[in-house]
Amino acid sequence: MDERIVEHAAVLVEWSARIEAGDDVVLAVAPGAHDLAVAVAAELGDRGANPVVTYTSGEINRAYLRAHDDEFDENPAHEHALYENADAVLSLGGGRNASAMADVxxxxxxxxxxxxxxxxEAYMNTDWVSTVHPTRSLAQQAGMSYxxxxxxxxxxVLRDWEALAEEMSGLKERLDAGREVRIVGEGxxxxxxxxNRTAVNSTASVADDSHNLPSGEVFTAPYGTEGHATFDVPMTVRGKRVQDVRLTFEDGEVIDYDGPAVIGEILxxxxxxxxLGELGIGMNRGxxxxxxxxLFDEKMAGTVHLALGRAYDACLPDGEAGNESAVHVDLITDMSDDSRLEIDGETVQRDGAFRWEAGFEE
Incomplete structure (x- = not known):
């Protein structure tokens, strides 16, 4: 086995999920993630955790949803109980067909x-972490050789997470002290x-309310959004290719959009x-x-993403629900050229470089 798979598993179990002896863990395995699952199982056994392994794939989900009559039972008790009784959920992505759900x-x-x-909600209340094992289908989706x-x-994935966490903490402090963010770029x-929001320093560890590996972003829960934003980084949303989506906001709400029909379906x-449920700023230069x-693109340094839908509780004051929705859909804009990000009028990032980095121009 490639030693990097073993290292990936160790980072996931030890740094990201902080698994301890006696923890009840749901290990959700995609078809292409077998090797990573083996390595993770060894790590869980070494720590004395109690795994339950589930199998998930786009093809299975497609078959079920296309055959169903759209009258779904609310809160299926057996699935709810699985997550309600789990301490952690480790999701290992890596399917055979990245577009398996395209015709649902x-x-x-x-x-x-x-x-x-x-x-x-029961899933989100666990120490959940999502990651992926590199597969040929994901390589093809990325336009890269395997x-x-x-x-x-x-x-x-295999970064010095403590060092990156320290770097990102400076941006978190600025967001925590701030009142308003402005993003300016083409379109x-x-x-x-x-x-009154608390930014999350997303260090790929549940200790910091961070649930993705890799991570490398700082995010918060915005409100009162005004203006317009264009999302030029190409991505697949619900099996549909989208790029150059434009959203227009008034009084915190999307009042108009320009883009494919899938965006309208989400709205x-x-x-x-x-x-919006999230403003995220990518900082992972890997x-x-x-x-x-x-999972990767929203953490890319030199990008900002805004998510339609659900806000994360970690960003909200005690007792405040924040934006509630059944969806959380991220859209990404490139900030690497002719753009800036301001916090209370101060330019914190210009053309992809942060104020504290070499190459930043006032």
């Missing part, structure tokens, strides 16, 4: 997501309030889908190109 109707997906809100894609994945001039999911995978 958007309305079916939305109805299914809404019916499973309590299941999703060999090059493996190098890319491990460059992003974008949007402002949003962030006062129509529920009231919260028309509001991710140096878009790969059509949100």
């Amino acid at each position: 109707p958007g309305q079916t997906r939305s109805t299914h997501a809404t019916a499973r809100e309590k299941v999703r 060999e090059a894609y493996r190098e890319f994945v491990y460059d992003a 974008t001039d949007v402002t949003m309030a962030i006062e 129509d999911t529920d009231d919260g889908a028309r509001r 991710i140096d190109r878009p790969t059509d995978s949100i």
Whole structure:
């Protein structure tokens, strides 16, 4: 076995999920993630954890959703109980076909997501972490050779996370103290309030309320959004290729959009889908190109992403629910050229370089 797979598993179990002896763990394994699952199982056994292994794939989900009549049972008790009784969920992605769900109707997906809100809440209340094992289908989706894609994945995952966490803490402090963020770039001039929010220093560890490996972003929960934003980084949303989506905001809500029909489907999911749940700023310089995978692309240094839908509780004051929705869909804009990010009028990032980095120009 490639030693990097073993290292990936160790980072996931020890640094990211902080698994301890006696923890009850759901290990969700995609078809192409077998080798990583073996390495993770060894790590779990070494720590005396109690895994339950599930198998998940786009093909299975497609078959079920296309055959169903769209009248889904709310909160299926057996699935809810699985997550409600788990300490952690480790999701190992790596399917055979990245577009397996492309022909599932958007309305079916939305109805299914809404019916499973309590299941999703139980899942989110665990120490969950998502990662992927490099597969040929993901390499193809990224437009890379398999060999090059493996190098890319491990460059992003096997980092000095403590050092990166220290670097990102400076941006977190600025966001925590700030009242307003403004993003300006080609086709974008949007402002949003962030006062009384707590930014998450997303260090790929549940200790910092960070749940993705790789990570490398700082995010918060904005509100009161005004203006317009264009998302030019190409990506696949619900099996549909999207790029250059433009959203127009007024009083915190999307009032108009320009883009494919799938964006409209997402916006129509529920009231919260028309509001932002997240402002995220990518800082992982091990991710140096878009790969059509949100797990990587939203952390790419020199990008900013805004998410329609659900806000994360970690960003909110005690007792405040924040934006609630059955969806959380990220859209990404490139900040590497002719752009700036301001916090309370101070330019913190210009043309992809942060104020504290070499190459920043006032």
